[in-house]
Amino acid sequence: MRLFLCEKPSQGRDIAKVLGATRRGDGCLIGTETTVTWCIGHLLETASPEAYGEQFKSWSLDHLPIIPAQWMVEVKPKTAAQFKVIKRLLSEASAVVIATDADREGEMIARELLELCKYRGPVQRLWLSALNEASIRNALSSLKSGQETFLLYHSALARSRADWLIGMNLSRLFTLLGRRAGYDGVLSVGRVQTPTLRLVVDRDRAIASFVSVPYWEVEVHLSSMGQPFIASWLPPSSGQDEAGRCLQQALAIQAIQEISSGKTATVLSLQTERFREPPPLPFDLSTLQEVCSRKLGLGVQETLNIAQALYETHKATTYPRSDCRYLPESMFNEVPAVFDALLKTDPALQPTFGRLDRSLHSRVWNDAKVTAHHGIIPTTEPANLARMSEQERQVYELIRSHYLAQFLPHHEFDRTQVELECGGERLTTVGKQILIQGWKGLLYENTEEDEPSQKSQVLHVLQQGTQCAVNDVELKSMRTAAPKPLTEGDLIKAMKNVAKLVNDPRLKQKLRDTTGIGTEATRAGIIKGLIDHGYLLKKKRALMASAAAHTLIEAVPAAVADPGMTAIWEQALDEIEAGRLTLDAFVAKQANWIAQLVEHCGALTLAVPVEAGPTCPICNVSMRRRKGKSGPFWSCSHYPDCKGTVPIRKDTRRS
Structure with missing residues (x-):
C-alpha cells in the first residue's frame, strides 16, 4: 500500500479525489492500492524541559542552562488519536509520499512522524503549488525523490x-x-x-x-500663456537644514517680499526625463500582508488566513506562503487557461480583457529568480465569488489584478524639473505628463516619490527664458512630524x-x-x-x-x-x-x-517592568498597576496630573 501523508484533512481530500481514494476509513481515505491520511498541523512537539529531568519542573537559576543531550519529541494530547492512525498506516505502508505543504515546516511535520514511527521504506515528495485538480495531477506526474527535500527537514529541526x-x-x-x-x-x-x-x-x-521643530515654506502661484502652476522657494544653503527646510521665519518673510516685488519669474533651466514603470510583480506573502494592511486595514494573520482559504477552500489562488514574486517561464503556457478561468469566475472582467496583450512577456517570467515557490497568482480553474466573504474577495481581486497587470504596457511619463528666478530668489517646480497610462489604468501603486503638491502639473509651455507672471505668494507655517x-x-x-x-x-x-x-x-x-x-x-x-x-x-x-x-x-x-x-x-x-x-x-539586576493596564476613563491613556492600603489598583500613568483609578478584581490579581 502506498501512503500519502498530507498536512491537513482538506488537503488530503483534494489529493484523494484525484487519486480515486474515495472510501472512508478511520482518519484516512482508501483507494485500490493507495491510502491518503493527514496530520492536523504538528502532531508532535519538542519535549518540555521536565521531560529531561524532574529537577526542571521548578524554575531555578541553578538549573540553567537546559541543553538536551538527546532531543525528544512528544505526541500532542489533542491529536493523539490521529497519531495512532498514522502510526498504524505507516507500519502497513510499502511506500510513502510526503504531501504536506511544500515548505520547511511541512517537511518537518511529515519527517518527524516517519522518524518517531521508525518507518524505513521508500519516500517520495509531492511538491504542490496549488490545490486545484490540474496542479495536483501535474505534481503527481513529477514526484521528487525523498532525498531531494530531506535537508529541508534538518533546516526545520535546526529552527525548532x-x-x-x-x-x-x-x-x-x-x-x-x-x-x-x-x-x-x-x-x-x-x-x-x-x-x-x-x-x-x-x-x-x-x-x-522626537522634538518637533517649526519650519516655513513659500509657495508661489505662477502662470505662463494662461497655464497656472505652483513653484516652491529654495532657501539659500546658509538658511536651511540638512533636509532643505527653512528654519528662519524672517528669511522666508524676506523672500516673500522679494518675490512679490519681482512681479515675474524667469525660467533659468528646464530638464525633462522620461520614465517607464513596469507593472508590479505578483505578490509574495509578505508583500500581500503589507498591502492588505495599508489598503484594507487587515492584520497580518487575517491576511494569511484569507490567503490560505483562497488556496485551500476556494482553489482560487496558488500556494500563499511564498517568498518569491516571480513565475517560471514554463507557466507562460498556462496563461490562456488562467484567463479562461478568470472570465468564467467573473464575466464582468470582459472589458478589461479587451485591453490585455496576451503575448506580452514581462519581467515576471524568470526561472533564475524562482525559489521553491513562485508568486501568488490565480489558478487555472474557475472559482465561485459568491462563496467568498467580502474580505476574501478583496484579497482575491488584489492577487488577480497583479497577475493581469503583467499583460499591460509600462506606465510611461515625462517628468520635468524647472528652476526659476524671481527678485533674486530661486524657485523650483516639478511637472509630470502621462504619455501611456499602461498598467496603472488597472491598478494604482505608488511606485515613485512624487512631490505631493506638484505631481500632476503639466509644464509643456515652459522653455528656458520664459517669463512667468507671479499671481500669489503664500507663506506656510509647518512643523516637523514625529515618525x-x-x-x-x-x-x-x-x-x-x-x-x-x-x-x-x-x-x-x-x-x-x-x-x-x-x-x-x-x-x-x-x-x-x-x-x-x-x-x-x-x-x-x-x-x-x-x-x-x-x-x-x-x-x-x-x-x-x-x-x-x-x-x-x-x-x-x-x-x-x-x-x-x-x-x-x-x-x-x-x-x-x-x-x-x-x-x-545570571547576576544582572532588572528594572521592575510596569505592567500594562487598561485605558484611563478620564484622559484615555494607559494605566499602571499600583499598591495601596487596600491592595493593588490601576492608576493613570499621568498621575498626579490625572487621578483616574480603576479597581483590580480579586480574581485577576497575581499571587
Missing part, C-alpha cells in the same frame, strides 16, 4: 531546536531575574519574537524622543527588509537585503503571539510596545534582540537546507552561545 534553546532558557532566566526584582509576570524571550519586539520598541523610542507608529504591515516589511536597519557594514553586506527575520510562514504568527502575550498593544492600526516589553528589550543582551543577528541565523538555516552546514554543528553552536549568555546574565 534553536527556538527551544533560546525560549526555554532565556525566558526562565529573565523571568527569574524579574522575580528577583519584584516582578511576578513572565518575561518571554524568543529567537524571532524578541528582535521583532525590538523593532517596535525602537520606533516607540524614536517617537517619544508614525508601526502598523502590522509596516512591521512585516521591516522584518523582511531588516538589512536596511543593520548598521554593521559586514552584516549588511552578508544579508544583501534578502534575508529577514522569520519566514513567510511564521511572521504573522510571531506578531500575533506578541499581541496575545501583551508585549504589543494595538490601537486601531498602530502597534505600541508595553512597559514590560521596553524593560525586556533593555535587559536582554544586544545580540538576543538584534534584528541583524537574527537574520544571520535565518541565513544559517538556509545554509543547512543547501547542505553547506550541518544540523549538529548549528545546534552545538547555539547551545554554547546560550550557556555563555546564562553565565553572563
Whole structure:
C-alpha cells in the first residue's frame, strides 16, 4: 500500500479525489492500492524541559542552562488519536509520499512522524503549488525523490531546536531575574519574537524622543500663456537644514517680499526625463500582508488566513506562503487557461480583457529568480465569488489584478524639473505628463516619490527664458512630524527588509537585503503571539510596545534582540537546507552561545517592568498597576496630573 501523508484533512481530500481514494476509513481515505491520511498541523512537539529531568519542573537559576543531550519529541494530547492512525498506516505502508505543504515546516511535520514511527521504506515528495485538480495531477506526474527535500527537514529541526534553546532558557532566566526584582509576570524571550519586539520598541523610542521643530515654506502661484502652476522657494544653503527646510521665519518673510516685488519669474533651466514603470510583480506573502494592511486595514494573520482559504477552500489562488514574486517561464503556457478561468469566475472582467496583450512577456517570467515557490497568482480553474466573504474577495481581486497587470504596457511619463528666478530668489517646480497610462489604468501603486503638491502639473509651455507672471505668494507655517507608529504591515516589511536597519557594514553586506527575520510562514504568527502575550498593544492600526516589553528589550543582551543577528541565523538555516552546514554543528553552536549568555546574565539586576493596564476613563491613556492600603489598583500613568483609578478584581490579581 502506498501512503500519502498530507498536512491537513482538506488537503488530503483534494489529493484523494484525484487519486480515486474515495472510501472512508478511520482518519484516512482508501483507494485500490493507495491510502491518503493527514496530520492536523504538528502532531508532535519538542519535549518540555521536565521531560529531561524532574529537577526542571521548578524554575531555578541553578538549573540553567537546559541543553538536551538527546532531543525528544512528544505526541500532542489533542491529536493523539490521529497519531495512532498514522502510526498504524505507516507500519502497513510499502511506500510513502510526503504531501504536506511544500515548505520547511511541512517537511518537518511529515519527517518527524516517519522518524518517531521508525518507518524505513521508500519516500517520495509531492511538491504542490496549488490545490486545484490540474496542479495536483501535474505534481503527481513529477514526484521528487525523498532525498531531494530531506535537508529541508534538518533546516526545520535546526529552527525548532534553536527556538527551544533560546525560549526555554532565556525566558526562565529573565523571568527569574524579574522575580528577583519584584516582578511576578513572565518575561518571554524568543529567537524571532524578541528582535521583532525590538523593532517596535525602537520606533516607540524614536517617537517619544522626537522634538518637533517649526519650519516655513513659500509657495508661489505662477502662470505662463494662461497655464497656472505652483513653484516652491529654495532657501539659500546658509538658511536651511540638512533636509532643505527653512528654519528662519524672517528669511522666508524676506523672500516673500522679494518675490512679490519681482512681479515675474524667469525660467533659468528646464530638464525633462522620461520614465517607464513596469507593472508590479505578483505578490509574495509578505508583500500581500503589507498591502492588505495599508489598503484594507487587515492584520497580518487575517491576511494569511484569507490567503490560505483562497488556496485551500476556494482553489482560487496558488500556494500563499511564498517568498518569491516571480513565475517560471514554463507557466507562460498556462496563461490562456488562467484567463479562461478568470472570465468564467467573473464575466464582468470582459472589458478589461479587451485591453490585455496576451503575448506580452514581462519581467515576471524568470526561472533564475524562482525559489521553491513562485508568486501568488490565480489558478487555472474557475472559482465561485459568491462563496467568498467580502474580505476574501478583496484579497482575491488584489492577487488577480497583479497577475493581469503583467499583460499591460509600462506606465510611461515625462517628468520635468524647472528652476526659476524671481527678485533674486530661486524657485523650483516639478511637472509630470502621462504619455501611456499602461498598467496603472488597472491598478494604482505608488511606485515613485512624487512631490505631493506638484505631481500632476503639466509644464509643456515652459522653455528656458520664459517669463512667468507671479499671481500669489503664500507663506506656510509647518512643523516637523514625529515618525508614525508601526502598523502590522509596516512591521512585516521591516522584518523582511531588516538589512536596511543593520548598521554593521559586514552584516549588511552578508544579508544583501534578502534575508529577514522569520519566514513567510511564521511572521504573522510571531506578531500575533506578541499581541496575545501583551508585549504589543494595538490601537486601531498602530502597534505600541508595553512597559514590560521596553524593560525586556533593555535587559536582554544586544545580540538576543538584534534584528541583524537574527537574520544571520535565518541565513544559517538556509545554509543547512543547501547542505553547506550541518544540523549538529548549528545546534552545538547555539547551545554554547546560550550557556555563555546564562553565565553572563545570571547576576544582572532588572528594572521592575510596569505592567500594562487598561485605558484611563478620564484622559484615555494607559494605566499602571499600583499598591495601596487596600491592595493593588490601576492608576493613570499621568498621575498626579490625572487621578483616574480603576479597581483590580480579586480574581485577576497575581499571587
